[in-house]
Amino acid sequence: MKAITLTLAALLASGGAYAQEVNVIGFSGVFADNYQKFIIEPFEAANPGITVNYQPSKNSAETLALLTRQAANPTIDVALLDIAVAIKANEAGLFSQLDEAGVPNIAQAPDWARVDEDRSVAFSQDNLAILYNTETVTEPPTSWNDLADPKYKGRIAAKLGDTRGVILIPILTKMAGGNYKDSIEPAIEAMNAFGPNVLTWEPAPDCYAVVQSGEVDLSICWNGRAQYLHDTQGGTIGVAAPVEGSIGQTSAISLVEGSPDAEAAKKFIDYALGAEAQGTFAEKSFYGPVNTTVELAPEVAQRIYGGPEAQAAQMTLDWQWVSGVYSQWIQRINREVIAFN
Amino acid sequence: MRDRGLVLALLIPGLLAMLATFILPMAWLLRASFSTSTMVQVGFTLDHYRAALVDPFYWKVALNTLTLGLTVAGVAVVLAYPIALFLARTTSRWRGVLTALAVAPLLTSAVVRTYGWMVILGDRGVINGTLQSLSIIETPLRLSNNSFGATVALVEILMPYAILAMLAGFGRLSVQLEEAAAMLGANPLRVFWRIVLPLSLPGVLTGALLVFVLAISSFVTPRLMGGGRVFVLGTEVFSEATVTLNWSLAAALSVMLLVLFSSVIVIYQRALRRLEA
Known part of the structure; x- marks a missing residue:
């Protein structure tokens, strides 16, 4: 009986009238591969009537440009974006409000x-x-302070003129006992402390390859x-998670306003x-997951x-607030740190 | 009259292509630069222009851009001149091959050549590696990730354009004139100074202008070779458009770059025409 129902459902789905399609745009590279394998495929298996097409985009800015262009007549249903960019998109009213x-x-x-009243x-x-x-x-290294160690003179790549810098500011401010909402002066000072060690602020082709190549x-x-x-390149790249904790580059999911297939x-x-x-x-x-009910195995965490100390010190940001100062912070990093080092 | 109609008809495809690929995007850019929103084109404001004009940082960036453009144009012309002169005067049967060789770098993208320069000038690059293995230096010389590296790479990348422009502009050079001057008693230096140089000047100036324009509008090479330290208008427009997502400011900066440098070009060409007259 179940087999018959399934066949029937499949037939209906392939019949066209009931076939549903969700077009997702998001990050490219390994993220896209993993997203396809570990999120889209299990979803499709559980929802045989829905096909999910994933369209990789070079970066969030490009995704935003595409969504803006199609605002009147979108072909995309779901967008995965850097949260700061998602907030920008919400200013332009590109996403629909979700509800429980x-x-x-x-x-x-x-x-x-949950930003912009659950729009992202x-x-x-x-x-x-x-x-x-x-x-x-x-x-x-074990601490963010190690970046200023003179033994690394000319041996550091720090691309800080984007979200990386915007995330590092609250970390360094907190380490100096401050709060990023009050003043980021301590962070600028700390960046200038390791600035002389920086070989390049614009590592090419990216911030991973320059470590891999030595x-x-x-x-x-x-x-x-x-x-x-x-794991894949012979272990040349090691990751040090500083004990003072860190903040994640946060990605958000949003439903495009006027999505052709909003229910699916x-x-x-x-x-x-x-x-x-x-x-x-x-x-x-x-x-890192965001859903509060996820339990991670200790080795994954x-x-x-x-380590435990870094885990305890992990921070999150008030992104809505940060998006208001995002470009101002990048401007300060460019003008008060990079231009002098 | 029929001829005129034919000319117009022949022009239409080209004009349409220009309209679609150049004039419309330019109009869009101009519109975006006056938008009250940072992303979509609504309202009208001069705020983005005001923001850019009252900000001393952008003035410094404009000055940087100008300096970089002038340096690159100057060095590229000096280096390219002997090559172009040789290619223009040689009667060797290899002339065609040599000319092709001189402009062959254009077959490779500027990005690829920039990476090539990163390999040559890097801390562990060819030059530093050699000097260190010969124990001439201990710590690597800082040859890239600064404006020096950006200048070197831009000069090499843009030299073929200078050579091509000069070759095209050397039409008035003539061996007979040089022979006549020599027969009348001028030594080789004097021949060069009084005959060759003045006659080749239009080509030189065209080459310089071309390199200057390409250098000030470049952004990949300054960005990659400059290690993020070289701030030019091109890199600023890119960063406003893709990082801080202030498209209107990026548009305003682009329009200003365009106005500033098209006026430089107009003035330059007037001067050039006077020189040729």
């Missing part, structure tokens, strides 16, 4: 993750970390991809925000956040 009736799993997201919901956090070359660095000893970069490269899209968003999807994704790609 349509997407029950948003109830499992913490308050900070954070789903993963990729920690900022210090990467090191395991061949040239025998004693891995061009620098240390690089300030994202944990998830570094862990992946560690909401189903997909609900699945993507659920504990199962986030737990698997965290385990496979080392992006270690690779995402670092």
Whole structure:
């Protein structure tokens, strides 16, 4: 009987009238592969009537440009964006409000993750970390302060003129006993303390390759991809998670306003925000989960956040607030740190 | 009259292509630069222009851009001149091959050549590696990740354009004139100074202008070779458009860059025409 129902459902689905399609746009590279394998495929298996097409985009700015262009007549249903960019998109009214009736799993997201009245919901956090070359660095750094150690003179890559810098500011401010909402002066000072050690503020081709090739000893970069490269590229890249804790580059999922298939899209968003999807994704790609009910195995937590001390010190940001100062902070980093070092 | 109609008809495809790929995007850019929103085109405001004009940082960036452009144009012309002169005067049967060789670098993208320069000038690059293995230096010389590296790479990347422009502009050079001057008793230096240089000047100035324009609008090479330390208008526009997502400010900066440097070009070409007359 069940087999007959399934066949019937499949027939109906392939008949066209009932076939549903969700077009998702998001990050490219390993993220796209993992997202396809660990989130989209299980979702499609559980919802045979819905096909999910994933369209990788070079970066969040490009996604935003595409969404803006199609605002009147969108072909995309769901967008995965850097949370700061998602907030920008909400200013332009590009996303629809979600609710717990349509997407029950948003109830499992913490308050900070639900931005713009649930128009965008954070789903993963990729920690900022210090990467090191395991061949040239025998004693891995343990603290953000190690960046200022004179032995790294001319041996650091620090791309700070973007979200990396915006995340490092609250970390360094907190280390100096301050609060990023009051003043970021201590962070600018701390950046200028390690500034003379920086070889390049614009590592090419990216902040991972320069460590892999030995061009620098240390690089300030994202944990998830570094862990992946560690496992696949012979372990040359090591990841040091500083004891003072870190903050993740936060990605958010949103339903596009005027989505051609909003019902199916909401189903997909609900699945993507659920504990199962986030737990698997965290385990496979080392992006921290946002769903509060996810339980991580200790060794997974270690690779995402670092040791117990770092785990306890892990921070989250008030992104809504930070998005208001985002460009101002980048301007300060460019003008008061990079231009002088 | 029929001829005129034919000319117009022949022009239409080209004009349409220009309209779609150049004029419309430019109009869009201009519109965006006056928008009250940072992303979509609504309202009208001069705020972005005001913000850029009262900010001393952008003035410094404009000055940086100008300095970089002038340096690169100057060095590229000096280096390219002997090559172009040789190619223009040689009667060797290899002339065609040599000319092709001189402009062959254009077959490779500027990004790839920038990476090449990173390998040569890097801390562990060819030059530093050699000097260190010969014990001439202990710590690597800082040859890249600064404006020196950006200048070197831009000069090499843009030199083929200078050579091509000069070759095209050397039409008035003639061996007979040089021979006549020599017969009348001028030594080689004097021949060069009084005959060759003045006659080749239009080509030199065209080459310089071309390199200057390409250098000030470049952003990949300054960004990669400058280690993030070289702030030019191109890198600023890129960063406003893709990092801070202030598209209107990026548009305003682009329009200002365009106005500033198209006026430089107009003045320059007037001067050039006077020189040729």
